[in-house]
Amino acid sequence: MKNVLVLYYTQSGQLEDIVKNITLPFLDSQEVKVTFCDIKLEKPFPFPWDKHSFFDAFPESFLQIPAVVYPPSDEVLSRKYDLIILGYQVWYLSPSIPINSFLKSNSARQLFENTPVITVVGCRNMWVMAQEKVKLLLKDINAQLVGNIALTDRHINHISVITIVQWMFTGKKEKYLGIFPKPGVSDEEIKESPKFGKIILEHLQKNSFESLQADLIAGNAVEIRPFLIEMDKKANKMFEKWAGLIVRKTSSRPKWLKVFNIYLLVAIWLISPIVYILHLLKYPLVYAKIKKEKVYYKGV
């Protein structure tokens, strides 16, 4: 009998939907016992978000400053797992506060020590640098990252910005104005995700995760868009400056969060289209580098 722990955090339910679909094939198997555990914060974030809370979460998300999380039940903690599936979302190009807080907790150290881990990202579309941060957090607790599945909104970047804002501030995953596409990971992709569970199950039964990521990639578990990597890296540099500044401004924090809000709008609607045009112009010159990066970020 194999023990699999599925750990996740979700506000809208999207990530729960994703991890439950991925692990559907496990439930048919007599050889696997699956335990689900959702991560809970002592002070939960609101959902739907209000504008202040949304921007107020920025500095601590980006700087990965942990909040207090409830430990999993004694029953969950008492077992040793053959595999952990960690479902997480990205907040401000970093693992969300509940996830980074959990990964820094004593419970995580106990559960993850010498245990194979598959990360499942469910986000808008900018996850590559957040995954690099998760890799470091997993390394710190001696976990072995063996696989990664990244499910995103596949629509044009700016369309996904408009629709996700609507979703986050109303709590409704619906077609905005009846004309925009539904936000987030598509229903079709979520419905198809048991295909990843089948791949994982084969490796679990073989007791080897060596070629797991290659098999997941063959099943389209990860799509890399070079322009998004470039934006992710550039934005990380800028966010570092902003987050550092805002945490130092304790008394004028609300004012600085408003300035950051304006910066973000300018970055998304003015700077990123310019970066996109430059990206296209220099594409042939940096083709070899992009090819190398694609291989690296698809892997674990």
Ligand SMILES: Cc1cc2nc3c(=O)[nH]c(=O)nc-3n(C[C@H](O)[C@H](O)[C@H](O)COP(=O)(O)O)c2cc1C
């Ligand atoms: C505060 C906040 C910041 C976010 N930042 C990003 C981001 O940097 N990149 C990204 O791809 N998605 C980002 N998202 C979208 C989330 O990754 C995720 O898709 C969405 O919150 C739904 O997840 P859920 O399962 O918790 O409902 C952000 C969402 C929130 C609430």
